[in-house]
Amino acid sequence: MEAFDVVIIGSGPGAQMTWNSLPGRSVAVVEQGLVGGNCPYLACVPSKAMLQTAHVWGLASNPEFMPVFLGPEPPETAYTMTVRRRDKLVHNRDDFEAAEQLRRAGHKLFRGHGRIVRPGVVDVSGVRIRYRDLVIDTGSVPEIPPVPGIENIEPWTSEEAMSSDGLPESIVVLGGGPVGCELSHLFALFGSVTTVVEKADRLLPREEPEVADTLTEALHTVDGRVLPGATVTEISPRGTGVRVALDTGRPVDADKLLLAAGRVPYTIDLGLEEVGLQVRPGAPMPVDDHCRVVGAPHVWAVGDVTGISPHTHTAEYQGRIVAANLMGREAVANYRAVPRAVYTEPALAAVGHTESSARAAGIEPLVAKADLGDTVRAQIDGVSTGWVKLVADPSRRTVIGATAMGGHAEEFISEMSLAVRGDIPLSVLTDVVHPFPTFSEVLEGPLVELAERVAVREPVPVGQH
Incomplete structure (x- = not known):
């Protein structure tokens, strides 16, 4: 059985920051998906790349800059170009180069599902490895709301939206948080008939009220619609599309339904009970201000799985905190100034x-x-x-x-x-x-x-x- 100073389950931004900051330590990384996590392939990078391309394309319709353009490409053509640029930036969702960088850094990659079988030992799809310290960076998964009828359709999550080639003629976005706001703007910019359904009384309800006012007006400018204070009561197929029934009025019909109602920490089948942890599925890993998992010696956690601040830059910050502590330097996380x-x-x-x-x-x-x-x-x-x-x-x-x-x-x-x-x-x-x-x-x-x-x-x- 191979033994390592540090074993990391998951390979997202926090994990990368950890393994890049452990000189002289033997590190094994366990990943059942793409090396690098969702951010470079299915989340942050593709969404921002598509939004940037959409904004550039939109300049041709802006009265300030229209005279310097010959004219914008039609939306369908522009969207195809946007998808092509997105896929180039995310290496067509191929993690070969990321895996090679990990190996060149002197670390070992184990592909498969990692599960703790006893303190100090992780099983990776039948292969067991020892650790002195364990870092968990399993991220989060989209939350599927318990709406009647949702099992009868095939909704998009942000991952499907960011890997699909198609531009829907109409789309209902369920959730007005950061992901819902970004993707509703993206599809509305390209001419999709876009409706955002948010159960709170405004978009991004944790931010200043003026934020929702500005974003709602921005969506209206590109013919997007916001339905605040609305709850979905039922979802049903309608032809090749979907019908979304609401408690506030008439149902909304669309080609696609995009679920953006939040994400939950991924803590399923990690063997946490083997190190004395009782974490219900979807609940965050409890960590102290050193990013140590509370109640589990030599176990640490970074990123979305901690439930603290669901941002890539937070995960990277936590990765630095964990690495510093593993190297013997006292490091304490302070989240009050995370942007x-x-x-x-x-x-x-x-x-x-x-x-x-x-x-x-x-x-x-x-x-x-x-x-x-x-x-x-x-x-x-x-x-x-x-x-x-x-x-x-x-x-x-x-x-x-x-x-x-x-x-x-x-x-x-x-x-x-x-x-x-x-x-x-x-x-x-x-x-x-x-x-x-x-x-x-x-x-x-x-x-x-x-x-x-x-x-x-x-x-x-x-x-x-």
Whole structure:
């Protein structure tokens, strides 16, 4: 029986960050699917690639830029080109190169389902290997809502949507979270009759209310429809398509149903009970702030399976935390400044508290806003939609949250992530000089406003929260 310092079940971004940060350690990686996980093949990379191509294609219809184009390709042709570019970027969902990179790094790949058979031993489809430490990075799977009739149709999940070549003439997207928002924008941009059904009273209900307003209006611009506060009561076949019955009115008919109602941690048949863990299917792995699995010595977990923050960058961060601890360096995870991004048009980026979550935490926040259209860069780029909203703790004189839409907010949000993570005083943030002309200049007005409003208050020393 082969023995390794570290065995990793799953090979997603968190696992990759772990094995790349363990010099001198013997590592085995167990993967029953694609090396690299879903992100490079079926999730993050293909969806963002398709959205980018769609946005570029859409410039030919934008009055600001239409004169420089000979004319856009028809939607069907453009979609075919988009799919071709997507598949090239994801290597046609072939993980050969990723597997070779793993081997070149000196690690061993075991293909198959990994299951703990006793402490220190994992079975991989009949082959047993020993570990000193075990890292679980099994990710998550789409949640299938318990709607009557769903078993009678073949809905898409995001994986099917991101691997299909077809452009449906009409589609119902069940769920208005990040995945639902991105994919509904994608299909609506290419002319699919798109309807988003969200049981909450707005899209992305955990974000600022202004986010839902902006995204709903953006969808309306491309003839997409949003049905908030609606619950699906039944799903049934209708010809070659589907009929979705709602509790709020008339049913919606479409060619395709896309399930985007959330994902759940993949914890099925991992043998967790063999190391003393009782984790029900779909429940997250309980981890401490070192990413150790609570109650299981020498077992760690990273990524979606922890249920903490379902982002690739969170998984990579946790991978660094685990690797540092395995190498003997004390490392503790802090999630309060992990950014959130949704790559719609305009894109959303946020970090830390919203106005309502700050109040729920016992803070009476100060809020300042600015319109992205007031920047010179927005005028240069022909951008008319976008804004930023900052949330500050007046007692600490620091920014504790930021939300931005448009203007490549996913890029400049890192400045606010650093501000939140480092408790950087507003007086320092207002002294930051932004290059001209950039979208990041939109931060300057709200920061100055907040600094002036807290100037008369006595600050609490940093670290006393």
